[in-house]
Amino acid sequence: MEPLMTASTIVSGANMAALGVLAKVFATMYSRTRAQLPLGMIFFAGLLFVHNVITVYAYFSMTDLYAAPLLPYLLAIDAAELGGVLVLLRVSLQ
Numbered sequence: 132m133e134p135l136m137t138a139s140t141i142v143s144g145a146n147m148a149a150l151g152v153l154a155k156v157f158a159t160m161y162s163r164t165r166a167q168l169p170l171g172m173i174f175f176a177g178l179l180f181v182h183n184v185i186t187v188y189a190y191f192s193m194t195d196l197y198a199a200p201l202l203p204y205l206l207a208i209d210a211a212e213l214g215g216v217l218v219l220l221r222v223s224l225q
Contacts (some may be wrong), residue, residue: 135202
């Protein structure tokens with residue numbers, strides 16, 4: 132596996148961990164408030180989690196199909212998603 136693809140896989144794994152924590156934070160919010168917004172955010176976090184599971188699976192099962200010039204862009208997309216999730220997690224913990 133190429134180093135950039137390995138890095139993308141690691142970043143996607145970090146995304147899954149952060150999304151798990153985020154879903155737990157929203158579940159706690161929902162249990163305290165019974166508001167509808169945390170339910171929507173749990174659904175949103177779940178969809179992003181599924182996206183990252185599919186991404187990691189694709190990286191491992193279709194490694195040969197990814198062109199090398201494409202890999203930096205895939206890493207940038209995964210890193211941008213991780214940044215957004217971490218910002219959302221930070222704001223949610225305040």
